[in-house]
Structure formats: structure tokens, C-alpha cells
Amino acid sequence: MSDKAIGVDLGGTNLRVALVEVDGTEARILDQRRQLLQERSPHAVAQVLVQLCHDLDAAGAAPVGIGAAAMLHGTKGMVANAPNLGWRDVDFGALVAKDLGRPVSLENDLSAITWGEHRFGAARGFDDVICVFVGTGVGGGAVLCGELYRGAGNAALEIGHLKVHPGGRLCGCGQRGCLEAYAGGRALAELAREAPESLWLEIAGGDAEALHGGHLDQAAQRGDARAKEVVGRASIFLGQALASVATLFNPSCLLLGGTVWQGCAFLREEATRTLKELLPLPAAGWMQCVEATLEDDAGVLGAADLALAHRAAARGDHKHRR
Amino acid sequence: MSDKAIGVDLGGTNLRVALVEVDGTEARILDQRRQLLQERSPHAVAQVLVQLCHDLDAAGAAPVGIGAAAMLHGTKGMVANAPNLGWRDVDFGALVAKDLGRPVSLENDLSAITWGEHRFGAARGFDDVICVFVGTGVGGGAVLCGELYRGAGNAALEIGHLKVHPGGRLCGCGQRGCLEAYAGGRALAELAREAPESLWLEIAGGDAEALHGGHLDQAAQRGDARAKEVVGRASIFLGQALASVATLFNPSCLLLGGTVWQGCAFLREEATRTLKELLPLPAAGWMQCVEATLEDDAGVLGAADLALAHRAAARGDHKHRR
Numbered sequence: 001m002s003d004k005a006i007g008v009d010l011g012g013t014n015l016r017v018a019l020v021e022v023d024g025t026e027a028r029i030l031d032q033r034r035q036l037l038q039e040r041s042p043h044a045v046a047q048v049l050v051q052l053c054h055d056l057d058a059a060g061a062a063p064v065g066i067g068a069a070a071m072l073h074g075t076k077g078m079v080a081n082a083p084n085l086g087w088r089d090v091d092f093g094a095l096v097a098k099d100l101g102r103p104v105s106l107e108n109d110l111s112a113i114t115w116g117e118h119r120f121g122a123a124r125g126f127d128d129v130i131c132v133f134v135g136t137g138v139g140g141g142a143v144l145c146g147e148l149y150r151g152a153g154n155a156a157l158e159i160g161h162l163k164v165h166p167g168g169r170l171c172g173c174g175q176r177g178c179l180e181a182y183a184g185g186r187a188l189a190e191l192a193r194e195a196p197e198s199l200w201l202e203i204a205g206g207d208a209e210a211l212h213g214g215h216l217d218q219a220a221q222r223g224d225a226r227a228k229e230v231v232g233r234a235s236i237f238l239g240q241a242l243a244s245v246a247t248l249f250n251p252s253c254l255l256l257g258g259t260v261w262q263g264c265a266f267l268r269e270e271a272t273r274t275l276k277e278l279l280p281l282p283a284a285g286w287m288q289c290v291e292a293t294l295e296d297d298a299g300v301l302g303a304a305d306l307a308l309a310h311r312a313a314a315r316g317d318h319k320h321r322r
Numbered sequence: 323m324s325d326k327a328i329g330v331d332l333g334g335t336n337l338r339v340a341l342v343e344v345d346g347t348e349a350r351i352l353d354q355r356r357q358l359l360q361e362r363s364p365h366a367v368a369q370v371l372v373q374l375c376h377d378l379d380a381a382g383a384a385p386v387g388i389g390a391a392a393m394l395h396g397t398k399g400m401v402a403n404a405p406n407l408g409w410r411d412v413d414f415g416a417l418v419a420k421d422l423g424r425p426v427s428l429e430n431d432l433s434a435i436t437w438g439e440h441r442f443g444a445a446r447g448f449d450d451v452i453c454v455f456v457g458t459g460v461g462g463g464a465v466l467c468g469e470l471y472r473g474a475g476n477a478a479l480e481i482g483h484l485k486v487h488p489g490g491r492l493c494g495c496g497q498r499g500c501l502e503a504y505a506g507g508r509a510l511a512e513l514a515r516e517a518p519e520s521l522w523l524e525i526a527g528g529d530a531e532a533l534h535g536g537h538l539d540q541a542a543q544r545g546d547a548r549a550k551e552v553v554g555r556a557s558i559f560l561g562q563a564l565a566s567v568a569t570l571f572n573p574s575c576l577l578l579g580g581t582v583w584q585g586c587a588f589l590r591e592e593a594t595r596t597l598k599e600l601l602p603l604p605a606a607g608w609m610q611c612v613e614a615t616l617e618d619d620a621g622v623l624g625a626a627d628l629a630l631a632h633r634a635a636a637r638g639d640h641k642h643r644r
Contacts, residue, residue: 244570286474
């Protein structure tokens with residue numbers, strides 16, 4: 001039996017709202033809206049979001065699930081920190097629910113992506129999934145025993161803030177030596193700009209402002225010694241972090257994705273090599289590495305399905321998903 | 323309503339079998355037997371175990387749960403590897419069940435300890451518990467969302483084999499740079515013996531064979547530079563590993579114990595300092611560090627309670643525990 005829900009992907013600059021039809025382990029986007037966020041106050045964003053929900057579902061029958069690029073406080077829709085939106089301690093879930101006239105579910109974006117890939121994508125059929133996304137930052141999500149695992153304070157799988165080199169490079173979080181300060185897209189772009197007289201600047205067409213991790217990675221692929229050093233270090237730290245995650249969670253599926261992961265072949269290969277080298281045998285024997293397949297859709301599909309799950313739980317029907 | 327079960331602690335040299343009465347969140351040992359393992363073949367150990375079960379529970383009414391110092395294969399009682407017993411790929415669960423005439427449950431010893439402390443000890447009342455024990459080796463267990471988490475292949479929380487110093491000291495597992503190769507009691511004893519002309523040898527009463535981590539730690543406490551270096555390095559690696567675990571799991575409770583943890587004040591303080599330094603703020607805000615309180619009883623109490631849980635699950639009664 002198919003069911004409909006609205007999945008929302010709330011990023012730092014963009015809002016995407018999709019009407020999703022879920023049928024067993026299949027989901028498809030029936031209609032969607034994208035909006036650049038002009039005014040980023042919580043009230044303004046909530047208003048836009050609610051308007052788009054009305055556009056897609058005039059009857060207001062579909063439950064709404066949001067995946068937000070934010071650190072959540074507990075599991076009740078409170079945003080503790082959304083750096084790209086400039087929000088701190090905002091009860092965004094309540095704000096949207098009030099405007100919308102019904103409850104909404106709010107999840108961390110990586111949790112929504114992990115759930116989407118677990119239900120409808122590359123991690124389908126796996127009950128213990130760890131997802132690691134290497135994009136501008138580095139983040140993760142977990143499905144354990146078939147359920148989304150969020151941690152006691154909704155802060156689990158902060159893999160970007162594993163200390164891979166204690167005392168090392170300063171991270172955006174204020175601490176030093178975080179994985180994200182080496183292997184995230186923002187960090188790689190910074191590292192690229194630190195030495196602009198290089199092959200990678202040539203690859204970027206001479207535009208230092210446009211430099212990103214992909215240019216560095218291409219330079220490394222072409223054998224440039226400095227690029228190999230910078231991307232190589234990032235890859236080793238990433239591979240170590242992946243090995244740590246796999247050693248601790250013993251997942252059946254390690255799901256990897258994100259723009260940097262997908263766009264940087266040198267980094268991907270070196271990180272995979274390090275992961276294989278460092279992974280204990282028992283964990284290795286149970287684990288399959290897969291690449292994310294739903295791309296940008298994973299978040300809205302996951303958020304929509306989680307909204308259905310929340311509604312079912314509220315109704316006392318725990319079997320809706322399988 | 324109270325219920326009875328037999329909890330078994332199967333170590334490398336000793337077998338302990340306890341008749342346990344469980345009443346809500348309280349448990350007590352009614353009677354118990356300890357036996358030094360003379361013959362360590364699986365058949366011989368199973369026979370001794372079954373005999374002790376008969377001694378304690380002639381009627382054979384109490385379900386039997388075993389916590390074993392072993393890597394298990396899946397969750398059906400198959401021992402993949404028990405290095406201290408010299409077992410590989412032994413279906414010990416089936417062996418005991420056959421001799422006993424009824425099913426038994428088999429768990430990794432650290433899982434049994436974690437469950438015991440969660441149900442009856444220092445971690446009572448916490449739903450997301452990560453337990454780390456620093457003894458001869460370094461191991462861990464997890465209770466997530468109130469349930470024991472074992473990983474896809476029963477190999478989760480292998481914290482002793484986190485690579486804290488890739489390419490470093492050789493570990494008993496065959497890989498290099500594992501936490502256990504620095505912070506475990508066996509490693510500390512080896513490190514102590516590498517430089518016997520030292521303050522710690524004096525502390526050990528001049529007996530190089532008797533040297534253990536505690537002697538090194540005492541020398542470090544007295545300010546001995548070399549001891550501080552060796553124990554300090556172990557502590558930093560341990561603190562880093564604890565920070566990684568807390569960053570990834572975001573537990574409400576980090577439960578710490580084990581002979582080395584309890585007996586080595588220098589290591590404990592330095593590791594705690596490193597943990598606090600490296601832990602991301604969100605995870606830190608939700609986490610309480612507690613010391614294990616049940617000592618040697620945690621394993622048999624946990625194994626006994628898990629046996630009751632298994633019986634209840636087999637009967638379709640999922641509510642027995644709360």
C-alpha cells in the first residue's frame with residue numbers, strides 16, 4: 001500500500017520540498033519545489049517552507065519530515081546550532097508545526113540521507129549501516145538493527161570531528177585536529193589556496209578563488225608531489241577514521257558518498273586502501289562498502305519516510321515500514 | 323516478580339557459574355562455583371560447565387547464559403576465536419545445549435559485563451551506554467536505546483583494536499598500532515620488562531617476572547621520567563580512543579573499568595584529561611563518565627539476565643525486562 005509524505009531538505013542556502021510517494025521499499029518524487037533562501041531568520045524560513053508544503057499538498061494530508069544541516073538538541077525538533085543559517089537554540093520544529101497546523105519531524109540531514117539510502121538506495125537490505133559523507137564538511141549517520149541511531153543527544157556519528165591529528169589544524173568547530181579540517185571540501189579548498197603557484201591552479205584555469213578539492217585531487221592524479229602530499233594526508237586520515245567507525249560499529253554496510261568522495265578519485269582510492277589496511281579482520285569479514293546511489297534525493301526521500309514512521313508511531317502502528 | 327537464571331563467566335583459565343536471582347533492577351548471587359580449567363578442550367569445558375549447572379540447579383529450570391572471553395561468529399553461540407582457550411570455530415553453544423538438554427545463550431564477555439552494569443550497576447538508568455574495560459587487553463560493549471548492541475557479526479566495540487598509532491607496536495591480533503598494544507595490561511607488562519633497570523623494578527620488589535602495569539604506573543606517579551613517558555603515551559592513546567568512541571556513539575554514559583583502569587591512577591587521570599580535551603562539545607554535554615561498580619560479578623549477572631531475556635524472547639514475551 002502506497003503512502004504520501006513531504007520530505008524537506010533544509011540546507012544553508014537552499015530549501016527543497018518534495019512530495020514523495022512511498023510503496024514498500026520503493027519511493028518516488030511526485031512533485032517538488034526548490035527555493036533559494038533570501039531571508040534566513042527561522043520565522044522567514046518556516047513561512048517559505050509552509051507555503052511550499054501547501055503548494056504541493058493543498059489538502060494537508062501528508063506528514064512532513066525535515067532533514068536539516070544542523071545539530072539538533074534532543075529529538076523534539078530543537079535546533080541547537082545551524083552554523084550556515086546562523087541559528088542557535090531555535091525550536092524550528094515547533095515553529096513549522098504551528099504555521100502548518102500539524103506536527104513535523106525534524107532530523108539531522110545526514111540521518112535523513114542515511115535513512116533514505118537504507119530504505120530506497122544502495123544500503124537497502126542491510127540492517128547495520130554506517131554512512132559517511134565527505135562534502136564541504138564530513139558527516140555521518142547510522143542505522144543499527146534496522147533503526148535510525150541518533151545517540152543520546154542527537155549528536156552521534158560526528159565523524160568529521162574525530163580527532164585524527166590531535167593538536168593539528170584548527171577546525172570550524174573551534175577544536176584542533178578534526179578529520180573535517182583535513183578531508184572536508186572546505187579544508188581542501190583552503191589548503192589549495194595556501195599554495196596557489198601550482199599545477200592545481202592551472203587545472204582550475206588560473207582562478208584562485210575557484211580552487212576546490214577536485215583540482216587538488218586531479219593534480220595528485222597527475223603525479224604532482226605536493227598535491228599527493230596534501231590529498232594523501234587527507235586520505236590517510238579519512239581511511240583511519242573509516243577504520244575506526246567500522247571497528248567500533250561492526251556494520252554490515254559502510255555507505256560512502258558526498259561531493260568530495262565522488263569527485264576525488266585519488267582521495268577515494270587512498271582512503272579505501274588505508275581502510276583495508278587498518279580494519280580488524282572480524283569487522284572486515286562482515287562489511288560491504290557501497291557507494292551512495294540516490295544522490296541529492298536521499299535526504300528528501302529519507303525525511304519523507306521518517307515522517308511516515310513518526311506518524312505511524314504516534315498512531316501506535318509500529319509495523320508500517322516493513 | 324523475581325526469576326532465576328544461571329550466569330557463566332568463561333575466561334581463559336577459570337570457569338565461574340552462578341545461580342542468580344533477578345528482581346526488577348536488582349540481582350543477587352544465590353550460590354556459585356568456581357573451577358580452574360585443567361583440560362581446555364571444548365568438550366571437557368562443556369562437561370564441567372554442565373556439571374556445575376546441575377550442582378546449582380538440580381531441577382534444571384533456570385535458563386543458562388554464558389559470557390565468554392571470545393570472538394563470537396554471529397549470535398548463535400558459535401565461537402570464532404577464543405585465543406586463551408585455543409579454540410577456533412567451535413560451536414560451543416550447541417555443545418553445552420546438547421549436554422544440558424536445553425538451549426543456552428552465549429555472549430562476548432564484555433557484552434555480558436556491559437549488560438550487567440546497565441541492568442544492576444553503575445550504568446543503571448542510562449539507555450545509551452558504552453563500556454570500556456582496560457584489563458590484560460582492552461575491550462568494550464554497548465547498550466544502545468536500551469538494547470545490547472553486538473554489531474553485524476558480533477564484533478562491535480573492538481576498541482582494543484582501534485589503530486591509535488598506525489604502523490606502531492605489533493598487537494597480539496597480528497596488526498600494528500592497536501590501542502591494546504599500548505594500554506593493555508599485557509602490553510604494559512612487556513614495556514616494563516623492556517627496561518628492567520628502573521624504579522618500577524624496585525617497586526616490584528626486584529622480581530622482573532612479576533612486573534606489571536601497576537608498577538609502571540606507580541613509578542610514573544612518583545615522577546619517574548621514563549615511566550611517565552610510557553604510561554603517558556598509553557594514556558593519551560586511551561584518551562583518544564575514548565574520545566573517538568564518545569564522538570561516534572554520543573552515549574549518555576561512558577562506563578569505565580577493568581583491572582588496569584582501576585589499579586593505575588596515573589593512566590586513569592591522564593586518559594581522562596585527554597578525553598575531555600578531545601571530546602566535541604555536543605557529545606560532552608550529554609555524557610556522564612562512571613566507574614564500573616559490580617567488579618567481577620557484572621559478567622555473571624549480565625549473562626544470567628540475558629539468559630532470561632532470551633527465554634522471554636523465545637516465548638514471545640518482550641516485556642519481561644522492565
